[in-house]
Amino acid sequence: MKKCLHCENPLLNNQINFCCDGCEAGYNIINNSGLSNYYLNRITDSKISLKPELNQEDFVIEDYCQISNTNLKTINLVIPAINCGACVWLIENLLKRQESVVNARVNLTQKILELTWRGEFDVGKNLINLINNIGYKALPIEEGYIKEIEQKFNNQIFKALAVAGFGVGNIMLFSFALWFDSNNEISGITRQFLYILSSIIALPVIIYSGRIFFISAYRSTIKGFPNMDLAISIAIFLATIVSIIQTYRIGSDIYFDSVVMLIFFLLIGRYLDFKARKKIFNITSEFSLLQTTFGRVEIEGRVTLVPSKKLKKDMVLIVASGEKIACDGEIIEGETIINNSLISGEIIPQNVKIGEQVFGGSINNGNPIKVKITKNLNDSLLSKIIDIIAKIEFKKNTYVRIADNFSKYYTPAVHLIAFLTFIYWFFYQNDLWDVALMKATAVLIITCPCALALAIPIAQSLAIANFVKNGIIIKNGEVLEKLEKIDYVIFDKTGSITIGEPDLVGVYDITNQQFIQLNLDDLTHQKNFSIAYNIAKFSTHPIAKSLTKFLEKHVDNKDYKLKTELHQGSGISANIGVDSYYIGNKEFCNIDFKFDKIHHKQDDFQSELSCFFSSADHQYLFMFKDKIKENCHELIEFLQEQNKKIILLSGDKKIEVERIAKLTKINQYYWQKNPVEKAEIIQNLKNNGNKILMIGDGLNDAPSLALADISLSFAKAVDLSQNIADILIESDKLSAVIYLMKFSKITFKVMKQNLGIALIYNVLAVPFAIAGYIVPLLAAIAMSSSSLLVTVNSLKLNYKNKL
Amino acid sequence: MNVLIFLIPLTLIMSLLGLLAFLWCTKNKQYDDLDGSSKRILFDDDNIKKS
Numbered sequence: 001m002k003k004c005l006h007c008e009n010p011l012l013n014n015q016i017n018f019c020c021d022g023c024e025a026g027y028n029i030i031n032n033s034g035l036s037n038y039y040l041n042r043i044t045d046s047k048i049s050l051k052p053e054l055n056q057e058d059f060v061i062e063d064y065c066q067i068s069n070t071n072l073k074t075i076n077l078v079i080p081a082i083n084c085g086a087c088v089w090l091i092e093n094l095l096k097r098q099e100s101v102v103n104a105r106v107n108l109t110q111k112i113l114e115l116t117w118r119g120e121f122d123v124g125k126n127l128i129n130l131i132n133n134i135g136y137k138a139l140p141i142e143e144g145y146i147k148e149i150e151q152k153f154n155n156q157i158f159k160a161l162a163v164a165g166f167g168v169g170n171i172m173l174f175s176f177a178l179w180f181d182s183n184n185e186i187s188g189i190t191r192q193f194l195y196i197l198s199s200i201i202a203l204p205v206i207i208y209s210g211r212i213f214f215i216s217a218y219r220s221t222i223k224g225f226p227n228m229d230l231a232i233s234i235a236i237f238l239a240t241i242v243s244i245i246q247t248y249r250i251g252s253d254i255y256f257d258s259v260v261m262l263i264f265f266l267l268i269g270r271y272l273d274f275k276a277r278k279k280i281f282n283i284t285s286e287f288s289l290l291q292t293t294f295g296r297v298e299i300e301g302r303v304t305l306v307p308s309k310k311l312k313k314d315m316v317l318i319v320a321s322g323e324k325i326a327c328d329g330e331i332i333e334g335e336t337i338i339n340n341s342l343i344s345g346e347i348i349p350q351n352v353k354i355g356e357q358v359f360g361g362s363i364n365n366g367n368p369i370k371v372k373i374t375k376n377l378n379d380s381l382l383s384k385i386i387d388i389i390a391k392i393e394f395k396k397n398t399y400v401r402i403a404d405n406f407s408k409y410y411t412p413a414v415h416l417i418a419f420l421t422f423i424y425w426f427f428y429q430n431d432l433w434d435v436a437l438m439k440a441t442a443v444l445i446i447t448c449p450c451a452l453a454l455a456i457p458i459a460q461s462l463a464i465a466n467f468v469k470n471g472i473i474i475k476n477g478e479v480l481e482k483l484e485k486i487d488y489v490i491f492d493k494t495g496s497i498t499i500g501e502p503d504l505v506g507v508y509d510i511t512n513q514q515f516i517q518l519n520l521d522d523l524t525h526q527k528n529f530s531i532a533y534n535i536a537k538f539s540t541h542p543i544a545k546s547l548t549k550f551l552e553k554h555v556d557n558k559d560y561k562l563k564t565e566l567h568q569g570s571g572i573s574a575n576i577g578v579d580s581y582y583i584g585n586k587e588f589c590n591i592d593f594k595f596d597k598i599h600h601k602q603d604d605f606q607s608e609l610s611c612f613f614s615s616a617d618h619q620y621l622f623m624f625k626d627k628i629k630e631n632c633h634e635l636i637e638f639l640q641e642q643n644k645k646i647i648l649l650s651g652d653k654k655i656e657v658e659r660i661a662k663l664t665k666i667n668q669y670y671w672q673k674n675p676v677e678k679a680e681i682i683q684n685l686k687n688n689g690n691k692i693l694m695i696g697d698g699l700n701d702a703p704s705l706a707l708a709d710i711s712l713s714f715a716k717a718v719d720l721s722q723n724i725a726d727i728l729i730e731s732d733k734l735s736a737v738i739y740l741m742k743f744s745k746i747t748f749k750v751m752k753q754n755l756g757i758a759l760i761y762n763v764l765a766v767p768f769a770i771a772g773y774i775v776p777l778l779a780a781i782a783m784s785s786s787s788l789l790v791t792v793n794s795l796k797l798n799y800k801n802k803l
Numbered sequence: 804m805n806v807l808i809f810l811i812p813l814t815l816i817m818s819l820l821g822l823l824a825f826l827w828c829t830k831n832k833q834y835d836d837l838d839g840s841s842k843r844i845l846f847d848d849d850n851i852k853k854s
Contacts, residue, residue, distance in 0.1 A: 193808075
């Protein structure tokens with residue numbers, strides 16, 4: 001099949017090189033700038049459309065710009081379509097060829113363009129339009145947001161790690177000489193010189209890199225919950241003091257190298273943790289930045305993009321077909337069909353007219369409409385749900401992570417042993433106090449949770465990276481530990497178990513009050529269905545879309561010349577010659593069909609979606625059902641094997657919930673539950689000590705997601721649910737959930753093994769430390785070997801990821 | 804062994820320069836977009852003509 005030269009969408013027969021004028025214009029811009037190599041080098045992704053949009057987005061550029069003293073203006077734009085090096089090259093080079101551009105730099109990781117230009121605001125606007133014209137839709141980001149990212153993810157840990165690495169490497173230079181000087185061949189003065197050099201390197205490193213632990217220890221202590229960092233800080237502090245004394249006395253054991261090495265290893269663990277969080281932040285911010293962050297508002301006759309935070313009462317929103325409505329409001333112009341499935345779980349779209357209410361988060365499936373905002377954002381439906389969630393989160397007890405649990409017993413035990421060691425050597429063996437203190441310090445250093453601090457972060461960051469590769473985003477590492485302990489898995493219906501779109505299940509010939517089910521494969525050569533296809537393809541109604549999708553595969557004539565007319569809320573009519581055709585509801589098609597005729601099946605049909613089709617000679621009934629997602633049965637079976645209890649929790653009608661429950665073999669199900677009732681059911685289960693995994697995507701699931709121990713949502717879900725969920729699945733495939741469960745189990749096992757390794761090493765080493773046999777060389781060997789062992793053990797995760 | 808007095812500080816100064824260079828790069832956000840940097844190295848340097 002031929003493809004559009006610019007956006008690579010398939011071409012229709014009558015098109016030569018481009019699918020639309022926009023693409024042709026974009027292609028010409030790129031070619032005329034001499035940047036056509038872009039097309040050779042780019043990596044296209046079918047999920048990303050590069051089709052330039054004809055109606056340019058308009059926003060108040062003044063609100064987003066920073067202006068320098070020399071009147072240069074800078075704006076940050078997020079460009080979601082950027083996915084490869086060629087995109088970066090194209091955008092940067094195209095912009096740099098413009099007279100006014102001072103600098104243009106794309107951050108490929110964050111998909112953010114920083115653009116600086118000279119001149120008026122309008123010049124900048126033209127530059128942004130230029131990017132839009134080549135198919136890269138650019139949206140402005142507020143300056144505060146960029147600052148927030150920078151503050152949250154500053155490079156402190158990275159820098160501290162670099163400094164500690166420098167320290168380790170250079171102190172080792174002297175330590176190697178000292179370690180292997182078993183016959184005391186180095187003279188006292190040289191020895192002291194080397195000690196002093198070590199301290200010159202070590203002290204700044206300890207202060208600079210160690211402050212990460214000191215600050216954390218201090219903060220946790222004044223809060224009354226001393227953490228592991230307090231133990232680390234004490235060990236660092238004591239070892240440093242002892243080493244300074246030994247340097248002064250030209251003693252034998254200085255621990256500068258051990259302390260710096262300790263800081264280095266601990267910081268590796270912190271850094272891995274930090275990196276994983278940053279990666280996840282980048283991915284999730286990409287999601288959330290691009291959805292309903294903007295509403296298109298008409299201000300003084302001009303259409304402007306306004307961030308949803310700034311939407312106010314009485315503004316007029318313009319909602320195009322296929323767009324999400326940004327805020328609750330009342331329709332003041334137009335008539336359309338609204339898809340509420342994300343709000344209520346109902347998949348049958350709703351017809352709305354002037355004067356009716358619509359809710360923020362619903363999708364406009366029909367005509368463009370104008371909506372007057374009737375409520376401020378903080379008393380909309382959305383914010384009411386946010387309030388419920390806030391109350392839940394407040395009550396939610398925090399999970400104690402396995403490492404914290406471990407250190408709760410470990411830290412006091414270690415300090416007690418060190419203290420007893422001091423007592424023993426000082427009082428019973430009559431050592432000098434500093435010799436005894438040194439032995440106690442040796443205990444603290446050898447037990448310092450070096451491998452322990454690496455045990456969890458290494459396994460976690462490897463697992464998270466692997467999940468990301470498989471389209472699963474784990475927003476917080478606790479989840480990997482908690483998944484193991486889940487008792488109940490609770491599913492929302494629409495969008496979680498089912499696709500949330502109608503799917504054709506049957507075609508019936510109902511001419512003259514008969515009721516004959518047609519074989520779906522026999523439709524192929526019937527003229528009537530070819531016509532039905534050609535009519536239905538003009539509508540954006542979910543049922544018509546589903547009908548088109550089905551008939552596309554079955555009919556042969558796809559190009560009937562016909563005149564169609566859309567009747568909002570009822571159906572579509574068409575004329576071919578003198579014959580009239582109707583697709584739509586019963587009244588619209590003028591069909592007098594009584595469902596009681598098939599009353600033995602009536603129950604079945606009530607829950608379904610239907611649409612009628614009347615041609616010149618025949619009348620048909622199409623039946624649709626919400627289709628269950630692929631792999632659903634596999635997932636349910638898998639969960640049952642794992643002895644998890646499964647509940648279906650839906651806001652939909654009884655009959656439909658029952659049908660899905662039967663099909664999926666879920667025995668426990670609830671219907672017509674509102675968000676609060678859903679949350680109550682979960683609370684009850686929780687009160688009985690159960691751990692809950694909630695899978696849901698709608699606004700009505702949001703409180704339940706917040707309440708559950710672990711929450712899982714899909715990339716298609718409403719923003720709020722995405723924000724709350726601990727786990728996000730990029731596709732809507734349920735097979736990802738199976739992968740998640742299996743792989744997190746392996747990860748958890750590796751974490752436990754790592755903790756075991758760290759503990760065994762300590763148990764073996766502590767007696768030697770108490771006995772005073774540990775010299776700095778042994779401490780260094782023990783520390784690095786145990787860390788290495790934990791790392792190697794974690795690497796298993798990279799090989800076990802193909803399940 | 805007296806040469807150590809000269810050599811060791813020299814080593815330290817050199818490695819310190821390396822560290823400072825690294826910190827300078829970090830401060831200049833050169834490590835902020837590792838994905839981008841890995842691709843950027845493949846770009847041709849052509850003379851950009853301003854239109």
